[in-house]
Amino acid sequence: MSLKPLSRQTLGVCYYPEHWPEDRWPQDARMMAEAGIDFVRIGEFAWSQLEPEPGEFDWSWLDRAFEVLASENLKIVLGTPTATPPKWLVDRMPDMLPIGPDGKVRGFGSRRHYCFSHEGYRAECARITKALAERYGDHPALAAWQTDNEYGCHRTTLSYTPAALSAFRDWLAQQYQSIDALNRSWGNVFWSMEYRNFDEIELPMGAVAQLNPSHLIDFRRFASQEVVAFNRLQTEIIRRHSPGRPISHNFMGKFFEFDHYAVSADLEIAAWDAYPLGFLDREIGDLDLMQRYMGVGHPDFDAFHHDLYRTCGQMRHGLEDGRWWVMEQQPPGPLNWGAFNPEPKPGAGRLWVWEAFAAGAEVVSFFRWRQPSFAQEQMHEGLLLPDGTPNQGYELCKEITAELETLQPAPVNTRSDVAIIFDYDSQWMSEIMPVAADASHFDSVLRSYAALRRAGISVDIVPPTAEAIAGRKLIVMPMLVHCPEAFTQALSESDAVILAGPWTGAKSSNFTIPEGLPPGTLRNLIDITLRRVETRRPFAPFALEDGNTFAGWREDIAAGEDVSVLERLETGEPAVLRQGNMIYLAGRGDDAMQDKQIRRALDLAKVPWIDLPEDVRVRKNGPLTFVFNYGQGTCDISSLMGNQSLKMGTLNLVPCGVTCFGPAS
Ligand code: GAL
Numbered sequence: 100m101s102l103k104p105l106s107r108q109t110l111g112v113c114y115y116p117e118h119w120p121e122d123r124w125p126q127d128a129r130m131m132a133e134a135g136i137d138f139v140r141i142g143e144f145a146w147s148q149l150e151p152e153p154g155e156f157d158w159s160w161l162d163r164a165f166e167v168l169a170s171e172n173l174k175i176v177l178g179t180p181t182a183t184p185p186k187w188l189v190d191r192m193p194d195m196l197p198i199g200p201d202g203k204v205r206g207f208g209s210r211r212h213y214c215f216s217h218e219g220y221r222a223e224c225a226r227i228t229k230a231l232a233e234r235y236g237d238h239p240a241l242a243a244w245q246t247d248n249e250y251g252c253h254r255t256t257l258s259y260t261p262a263a264l265s266a267f268r269d270w271l272a273q274q275y276q277s278i279d280a281l282n283r284s285w286g287n288v289f290w291s292m293e294y295r296n297f298d299e300i301e302l303p304m305g306a307v308a309q310l311n312p313s314h315l316i317d318f319r320r321f322a323s324q325e326v327v328a329f330n331r332l333q334t335e336i337i338r339r340h341s342p343g344r345p346i347s348h349n350f351m352g353k354f355f356e357f358d359h360y361a362v363s364a365d366l367e368i369a370a371w372d373a374y375p376l377g378f379l380d381r382e383i384g385d386l387d388l389m390q391r392y393m394g395v396g397h398p399d400f401d402a403f404h405h406d407l408y409r410t411c412g413q414m415r416h417g418l419e420d421g422r423w424w425v426m427e428q429q430p431p432g433p434l435n436w437g438a439f440n441p442e443p444k445p446g447a448g449r450l451w452v453w454e455a456f457a458a459g460a461e462v463v464s465f466f467r468w469r470q471p472s473f474a475q476e477q478m479h480e481g482l483l484l485p486d487g488t489p490n491q492g493y494e495l496c497k498e499i500t501a502e503l504e505t506l507q508p509a510p511v512n513t514r515s516d517v518a519i520i521f522d523y524d525s526q527w528m529s530e531i532m533p534v535a536a537d538a539s540h541f542d543s544v545l546r547s548y549a550a551l552r553r554a555g556i557s558v559d560i561v562p563p564t565a566e567a568i569a570g571r572k573l574i575v576m577p578m579l580v581h582c583p584e585a586f587t588q589a590l591s592e593s594d595a596v597i598l599a600g601p602w603t604g605a606k607s608s609n610f611t612i613p614e615g616l617p618p619g620t621l622r623n624l625i626d627i628t629l630r631r632v633e634t635r636r637p638f639a640p641f642a643l644e645d646g647n648t649f650a651g652w653r654e655d656i657a658a659g660e661d662v663s664v665l666e667r668l669e670t671g672e673p674a675v676l677r678q679g680n681m682i683y684l685a686g687r688g689d690d691a692m693q694d695k696q697i698r699r700a701l702d703l704a705k706v707p708w709i710d711l712p713e714d715v716r717v718r719k720n721g722p723l724t725f726v727f728n729y730g731q732g733t734c735d736i737s738s739l740m741g742n743q744s745l746k747m748g749t750l751n752l753v754p755c756g757v758t759c760f761g762p763a764s
Contacts, residue, residue, distance in 0.1 A: 102345050102367050104422050104510050108456050108503065110496055111138030111176070111464025112482060113427055116164040117148045118471060123487065124167045127468065132171040134482075134493060135500025138462050139168055140426065143178025143248045144210065146227065147185040158234055165240055174242035176347070176426075176464075177235055179333055181224045182248040183210045188223060195220040198259040200304045205255075209475065210248075214258040215325040216266040221332055228333045229340065236341030243368060244346045245426065246333045250326050256356035257322050259302050270321045272297045284609045285313035312531045313610040319527040323357035327365070334365045349426035350411070352404050353382045355530075355541065358523040359411050360562045369411035370426035372466065375401050375451055377429065380437030391731075394444035395755055398716050398729035399549040401451065405458035406548075407521060407560040410567075419512050425455045427466035430492035432480025440478075446755030448495050450727055453757045456503075457718040457725035459510045465492060506747050506759060508720040515559045516572040516706050519548055522563050525580040528606055535634035535651045543578035543600055543687065550693035551575070554701060554708035557719040565589035572596065573704035575697070579603045587620040590681075596704040597624070597681045598696065601654050605629065618683075625678040626659030641686060642669040647695065649674065649686030656685045665699075709739065715752065724760045728752040 112131060116124055131139060141164060142149075150156050168175055189196065189207045195217040197205045205212060213220050235241050250256070275281040278296050287293045292311060294300055303310045303318050334346050345367035350359055352373065363369045375396025379389055383397055392398065405423075413421030431448025433440040452463045470481035470490070477485070482492035526540040533539065544560075551558050561567035563586040568574050574593065576582075577600035590597055604618025613619030617629040632654050635641070640648035644667050656673050658664065665682070666675035675696065676683045680703075684696060701708045711717065714730030717739065723746065726736050737750040740760050748758030 102343065102416065103420060104512070105461045107507055108461055108463075108510065109137040110135055110452075110499060110503075111140065111424070111426075111462045112136050112496075113140045113464060113467040114168075115144070115467070115471075116141060116167075117145050117160065118473075119469065119487075121160070121163065124164060125170075126487075128167050128171040128173060130483075130489075130493070131173060131468070134496035135503070136496060137174055138176055138242060138464055139173045140176040140178060140245060140464060141168075142180060142231075143245060144180055144183045146180035146183055146188075149180060149231075150185065150227065153187055153191070156230060161235075165235065165238055169238075169240035173240070175238075175240045176243045176245055177231065177241060178245040179224070179228045179231060179247055179337075181213075181227065181246075181333070182252075184213055184220065184223070192217075192219050192223075194260065194262065196260075197255055199254075200257065200259060202259065202305060209253075211253050211255045213255075214260045214262055215256070215322070215329045216258060216260065216263040218262065221329065224329070225332055225336060228336045232337050232340035236337070236344065241341070241344060244337050244341065244344055245370070246330050246337075246346060246348045246366075249349055249351050249372065250330065250362070251354060251356040252351060254356075256326060257318070258325075259304050263322075263325075264302050266325065267302060267318065267321050268297045268300055270324070271300060271317065274317070285311055285317075286611065287311070312528075315531045316524075316527055316610045319356075319531075320524070323361065323523065326357040327361045330362050331365050345422065347424065347426065350408060352378050352400070353541065355523055355526045359407075360414055360523070363411035363414040366412075366415060368422040368424055368461075369408045369414070370424040371404055371408045372427035373401050373404065373425045373451065373455065374427070374429040374434055374436075375447070376441060376443060377434045377437050380439055380441075392729060393441055395447045395450065395729050398714060398727070399545065399552050402454060402458065402552065402716070402718075403545055403548050403560065405455055405460065406558055409459055410559060410561050418514065421512055422461055422510070423459065424462040424464065425460050426462075426464050428452065428455070428463050430465050430467075430480050430482055430490070431495050432490060432492060433478070434480070435476055435478040444755050446753070448492065449499065450729075450755045450757055452495075452499055453725060454716075454718070454727055456508045457720045457723070457759075459508075459512070459720065461510050465496070502747065506723075508723055508725070513721070514570060515557050516704070517551060517556050517701075518559045518561045518568055518571045518574050519544060519551065520563050520567075520574065520576040520579055521560045522579055522581075524608075525578060528580040528610065529578065529602075531610070534602055534632060537637075538602075538634075538651060538687065540578045540580060543602075546687070546690075546693055547575050547577040547598075547600065547697065550690070550697040552716050553694060553711055554698055555711050555717045556701070556706070556708060557717075565592075568593055568595065572706050573598065573700055575700070576600065576603055581606050581608055582619065582621055583608070584620055587623065590621075591624055593680075595680065596700050598700040599625075599681065599683050601652065601684055601686055602632075603683070625676065625681040625683055626662050627676055627678075627683055628657045629654050630657055631655035640689070643667070643674050643692065644669055645695075647692035648689045649692070650689045651687050653686030656683070711739075712736070722762050726752060726758045726760070728754055728756045730754060
């Protein structure tokens with residue numbers, strides 16, 4: 100076993116042997132192998148089966164499951180079962196249950212019923228992790244670990260328990276050292292919020308009116324660090340007892356409750372769970388887009404996460420040895436958790452898998468092997484029907500396996516010329532005090548990211564650090580609400596073109612308006628001052644001179660003499676400003692405006708771009724170029740081929756089609 104990236108990309112599946120009779124397991128394993136599946140994730144919810152009575156382990160069934168899977172040369176990803184503490188444990192330690200922001204205990208009966216800060220529960224997690232790692236840590240079929248399952252899912256990161264309260268007070272005391280320093284930093288003179296000591300501070304919940312944003316941002320930072328610590332407890336134990344085996348965690352889509360870069364620093368493999376149609380239904384929030392992309396998913400949403408988690412996968416071992424997977428991929432069938440769960444269009448499942456491989460995923464692992472006939476997820480499709488016979492997903496695995504035999508993309512370990520900054524702290528700030536009701540850091544980043552994709556650019560999504568921007572030609576920071584000083588410094592030393600969006604540099608780290616007004620220290624790069632933010636309902640966009648608009652909000656900017664105004668509002672105020680290599684947008688542009696700004700910045704940075712047909716997207720993968728059609732009509736893509744040759748697919752790209760160009764051989 101090795102911590103290094105795999106030499107070839109392949110398929111996986113999530114499997115729950117404990118849900119099915121043992122005499123079926125050999126057939127399952129054989130069918131998996133026959134479909135070309137290499138990796139099987141097991142165990143992540145099986146605590147009650149592994150330890151039916153406190154301290155009494157039953158390894159026998161898992162031993163046999165390992166044996167059966169190994170007999171077909173399947174490689175096992177073993178999950179620690181800490182997302183599902185068993186009933187006996189909860190009854191022994193009822194105060195481990197999480198408490199919601201409404202002050203109510205969130206009880207047993209589903210999953211994730213624990214508080215990250217509870218020391219007793221942490222000790223139990225350490226105990227079961229150690230027992231598992233001692234038992235299976237050097238099993239020849241064990242290929243990787245997964246810690247827990249989807250940290251924070253079902254809104255469980257922010258915990259309002261006595262355990263969280265006491266840990267938060269300690270954390271604050273460490274950060275501020277004196278209560279006066281905290282009072283000053285938070286501005287507690289406002290509304291008589293001053294504290295006399297750290298023990299007077301409560302968790303930010305249940306107040307009559309808005310809570311203090313400084314209190315809230317510190318709570319978010321604290322809660323994020325609790326997740327990091329919780330995960331690290333497990334990774335340290337696993338490394339001790341299972342050396343050489345990579346450790347992963349499966350992150351989620353549009354989920355920002357903790358800093359994923361920080362958790363990833365303790366992982367070899369950053370993985371995520373991709374459910375394109377669930378996200379379209381639940382996360383996009385725009386009926387027109389939901390209708391337009393029904394059955395295929397948003398063309399940039401999942402891609403965004405591939406690019407984000409690829410960076411996460413490099414946090415521990417760097418670019419060369421970075422690794423990322425899709426740990427759970429929606430099968431080509433309906434889910435159970437959207438408000439509505441349409442069937443994927445023919446070909447959509449295949450498109451999803453190739454989009455991930457093209458972005459460098461080592462493994463795309465389907466959720467789940469067999470649709471259950473019982474309990475919560477019986478309406479969630481699997482690769483097999485509940486009766487154990489193949490469903491469409493099983494056939495899809497065979498199809499992709501055959502394609503992988505002739506076409507192997509590479510795990511991407513090169514840097515893109517273009518980086519876009521995504522920052523958890525800025526996301527939290529934008530949630531705590533949104534500029535407008537529909538604005539967030541993520542929303543702004545996704546809009547710019549989509550504009551880059553529409554120009555055919557493969558993008559890296561990175562944190563605001565000097566290391567992450569080194570060697571880039573274009574750095575896009577659509578809404579870096581708080582720009583850390585070290586990052587301002589790195590930007591000022593960079594030769595890259597910098598395209599900053601509105602609300603960048605709007606807050607200091609303790610959530611106040613920066614001295615000298617926004618954008619704070621970024622004024623060293625562009626001599627502008629934010630004097631006012633105006634927000635409006637969607638029916639009243641701000642017209643620009645060129646016919647485009649600012650949608651939702653715009654800023655009133657005063658500019659120094661070295662700043663040139665590139666574009667103006669119809670009313671004459673500056674809309675786009677530039678000084679040297681830095682361009683600043685003083686409002687949230689509509690799609691046409693985004694395209695124009697991104698393309699101008701690409702030109703300035705001398706990064707070639709293309710004007711893609713609508714709903715077509717491309718991705719560079721080493722010498723290969725993949726082309727995807729998320730639209731509803733067939734599209735002639737011959738103009739995109741240049742002097743390359745066709746490696747897969749056709750030049751007439753049907754809806755959900757995938758084509759690959761490569762060097763002429
Ligand atoms: C994920 C989760 C899985 C399963 C799946 C259903 O969020 O990790 O256990 O519930 O969703 O789509």
